[in-house]
Amino acid sequence: MNDTLKIQLANYVSAYRSMPSPAPAERPSNPVLTENEKKVFMEAEKAWAAYSSSPEGKKELAAVENMDLPELRAYVAGLPDKPVFSKLIKWIRSLDLPDSSFSIGLYVEAELVIGFSGTLGVAVGVGNSAGAQSCEFLSVSLEVGLQAGALAGVQFGLWNQAPAELEGNATGVELDLGIEFEMSGAFYFNTSGLRGATLTLGVGVEDGIAVVECYTFILGDQGADPYIKPVVQPRKSNFLIIESLKCVHPSNDGAGDENEIYFIFQADGDTAYPYPTYDYFSMKEGDTWQCGRSVWFNSSVAVTVYDEDGTSGNDVVGTFSISLSQLKLGTSVTFKSTKDYSSGFDKVEYTINVKLIAQNVS
Amino acid sequence: MRKHSIQVTSIYCNATSESGITSGDEVYLVCQADGGLPIRVPGKINSSENMKKGDTWKLDNLVLNFEYEVLVTLWDHDLNYDPNLATYLQSNDFQPGTGSGSKRLSNRNGADYTISYTYID
Numbered sequence: 001m002n003d004t005l006k007i008q009l010a011n012y013v014s015a016y017r018s019m020p021s022p023a024p025a026e027r028p029s030n031p032v033l034t035e036n037e038k039k040v041f042m043e044a045e046k047a048w049a050a051y052s053s054s055p056e057g058k059k060e061l062a063a064v065e066n067m068d069l070p071e072l073r074a075y076v077a078g079l080p081d082k083p084v085f086s087k088l089i090k091w092i093r094s095l096d097l098p099d100s101s102f103s104i105g106l107y108v109e110a111e112l113v114i115g116f117s118g119t120l121g122v123a124v125g126v127g128n129s130a131g132a133q134s135c136e137f138l139s140v141s142l143e144v145g146l147q148a149g150a151l152a153g154v155q156f157g158l159w160n161q162a163p164a165e166l167e168g169n170a171t172g173v174e175l176d177l178g179i180e181f182e183m184s185g186a187f188y189f190n191t192s193g194l195r196g197a198t199l200t201l202g203v204g205v206e207d208g209i210a211v212v213e214c215y216t217f218i219l220g221d222q223g224a225d226p227y228i229k230p231v232v233q234p235r236k237s238n239f240l241i242i243e244s245l246k247c248v249h250p251s252n253d254g255a256g257d258e259n260e261i262y263f264i265f266q267a268d269g270d271t272a273y274p275y276p277t278y279d280y281f282s283m284k285e286g287d288t289w290q291c292g293r294s295v296w297f298n299s300s301v302a303v304t305v306y307d308e309d310g311t312s313g314n315d316v317v318g319t320f321s322i323s324l325s326q327l328k329l330g331t332s333v334t335f336k337s338t339k340d341y342s343s344g345f346d347k348v349e350y351t352i353n354v355k356l357i358a359q360n361v362s
Numbered sequence: 363m364r365k366h367s368i369q370v371t372s373i374y375c376n377a378t379s380e381s382g383i384t385s386g387d388e389v390y391l392v393c394q395a396d397g398g399l400p401i402r403v404p405g406k407i408n409s410s411e412n413m414k415k416g417d418t419w420k421l422d423n424l425v426l427n428f429e430y431e432v433l434v435t436l437w438d439h440d441l442n443y444d445p446n447l448a449t450y451l452q453s454n455d456f457q458p459g460t461g462s463g464s465k466r467l468s469n470r471n472g473a474d475y476t477i478s479y480t481y482i483d
Contacts, residue, residue, distance in 0.1 A: 010399050018392065018402045018448075233397035239430055241455060258470065276435070276450035277392075282470035292455025294397050294431050357430050357457070 001065070003234050006110045007271075008069035010232040013116045013140050016215045022169040025191045030175055033197065036095045037158055040102065041179055041199045044156040047088045048201060052154075054084075064106065069120075072106065073219060077122050077136050079104050093130045099196065100129035101166065103137070103157040107200055115143045117212075119155050123163035135163040141172070141214035153202025160196055167218045170195050173211050188214075229277045236267065236296040238324055239358035242275075242303065243332060244290050247283040248349035251307050251317045251341070258284050259317065260308040261350075267297035280308045294357075299324050305337075305350050317341055318350035327356035366458045367482040370424045370434060375413040376466070376474035379438050379449060386414035387438040387451070387473065394435075395428035410439055413475075425482065431457045436467065436475060451475065 033041075051057040060075065067075060079085050085104065092102050105121020119139045125132030159166060170188040177185035177199060188195040217228070242265065250259040260280040266272045275293045283289060295301050305318035318337040327333055332355045341348045370391075378387045388410040394400040403424060404410065411419045426432045436451040452467035454477055462481045468474040 014400050017400070018390075231394065232399050235397075239396075241431060241457075243455075276453075278448050279450035281450060281452075284470065287470075290454070292431070292433050292453055294433060294455070296397050 001108055001110055002068070004068045005072065005108075007232050007234050008230075009108070009110060009116070009118045009138075009140065011228055011230045012118070012138055012217060013142065014231050015217075015228045016140050017142070019215065023191050025171060025189055027171070027173065028189050028194050030173075031187050031194055031197060033177060034098065036097055037099070037197070038177070038179055040092055040095070040097070040158060041156060041177060043088060043091065044104075044199070045179075045181060045183070045201060047084045048154055048156075051082065051084045056082075072120055073136055076104070076106060076120050080122060080124055080134065089124055089126075092126050095126075097127040097158070099127050099158040099160060100125065100132070100162045101157070101159040101196070102126045103155075103159065103163075103166075105137075105139070105155045105157070107153045107155045107202070109143075117141050117143055121155065121157070123157070123159065123166055125163055126158075129162040132162045133164065135166070136219040137163075137166055137216050138219055139214050139216040141212045143212060153200050155198050155200040157198040158196050160194060164218065166216050169213070169215050171211065171213055172198075186212075230271050230273050231277050233267075233271075233273070233294075233296045235361070236298045237360055238297050238356065239361065240295050240297065240301065240322070240327065240354055240356045242291060242293040242295065243353045243355055244288050244292075245283075245305065246288045246351045246353075247285060248351060249285055249347045250283065251315055251348040252346045258282050261289065261305060261317075262308060263293075263303055263305045263318075265293065265295055266302045267295055268299055269302075297322075297324070303352060305352075315341075317348050318352075320352055322354055324356075324359075327354065329356050329359050331355065365427055365429060367425050367427045368432065368456045368460060369480045369482055370421050370426065370477060371480055372421060372478045373411070373413070373419040373436070374464075374476040374478070375415055375417045375419075376468075376476060377415055377472055378413065379451060379469070379471050379473035386412050386417070387449075389413050389419065389451070389475075390437050390439065391424075392435045392437060393424075393426050393432055395426060395432040396430050426456070428456070431455050434477070436473075436477075438473070456481075 101123040103121045103123040105119040107119045109117045124134040170190045172186045172188045175185045175187045184200045187197045261283050262280045264272050301322040303320040306314040307317050319339050320335045332353050335352050390410040391403040392400045433455045435453040438449040451473040464478040466476050
């Protein structure tokens with residue numbers, strides 16, 4: 001798996017880890033698949049075998065290794081439109097099934113301090129929800145001892161919920177699906193009871209999940225301000241700390257003499273990270289916020305400071321451009337805004353203190 | 363690559379955030395070493411520490427390992443678990459040679475906490 005995808009997935013894992021644990025759910029007895037459900041999984045396996053061995057499938061799966069999360073999401077979202085899966089879904093919808101969703105997802109494992117796995121998938125309505133809108137989802141779980149960094153397989157699921165209702169916690173338990181080919185089966189439950197069953201191809205039975213806690217995010221149109229804010233940074237050559245931000249003079253935003261400050265930092269033009277990750281820090285004239293925000297970078301870091309204003313959009317109150325050449329290892333350097341945001345009587349001014357703490361890290 | 367570690371021993375509440383809907387703050391920590399994957403405390407994806415003025419939250423063996431720095435952020439999640447609605451309280455960045463001691467972290471919304479720590483190596 002490429003590092004970009006790993007970092008992007010890790011941000012979801014991070015969000016998952018900041019959630020409260022769900023109420024304990026009582027494990028239901030192992031479900032027994034209906035004959036139609038077994039047929040669905042067996043036909044799904046055949047469809048995947050046909051697709052993955054086709055020239056188109058081989059080419060696309062080879063490209064998956066280099067995709068970032070938005071690209072992978074777009075690829076997965078397009079799977080139900082491919083003739084082999086389109087035909088499969090049409091057939092599944094003709095069956096009498098107790099389930100409400102059928103999903104196809106790519107299952108990946110990665111390690112970044114801790115091991116985690118993720119399934120990026122698309123769910124379509126079946127059974128009573130055959131007309132429901134499809135949706136894309138990402139399920140993540142924390143695991144130890146993973147064979148990290150690989151596209152581990154493809155996962156098919158049959159779920160009791162309609163596609164749009166798949167979000168939330170669940171516990172997964174290994175399950176013998178009663179199907180005779182190499183795969184790993186599992187069923188999932190939470191406090192609402194049984195959620196569904198999955199079949200994962202490409203992961204040896206001995207690598208099955210045993211018991212795993214996971215969370216499913218429905219991936220909506222998150223636009224430029226995603227619900228899940230990025231926080232995990234890829235390692236680069238140099239490491240600095242934005243030690244502090246000083247309010248020399250606040251912006252007069254019509255709501256008193258206090259600014260609600262947050263900033264966005266962007267190393268080398270890559271991912272833009274907010275800090276604080278959520279919310280803001282209130283500042284008045286003369287205040288210094290010891291923010292201590294570390295940043296990995298190769299050559300430059302751009303920092304934009306905002307005053308959050310809930311009524312009329314957020315105002316930029318400082319723009320900073322930090323280059324490696326301006327820094328000296330272990331020494332604090334004060335930066336002034338590259339642009340003057342004062343206007344009229346409003347002499348807004350912020351400064352930041354930056355210290356380089358590691359250079360040419362291999 | 364030399365690893366360092368620091369132990370955060372306790373959080374003392376001098377005053378709670380004004381914005382709290384509930385009685386006191388529902389405090390949790392997010393600790394991010396070297397810009398990597400953060401850990402949440404209390405761990406196990408679970409709850410927070412309800413803190414009122416005068417309360418001490420004793421942390422059970424919270425040892426943070428890092429190479430260059432570890433950023434510890436205090437949050438208050440009140441009633442809603444949506445991270446977008448969490449309230450940032452304050453943060454402190456620990457670096458090698460930080461030493462042992464305590465530091466007072468406050469903000470203009472009334473939150474005032476003292477974080478105590480022991481520098482291990």
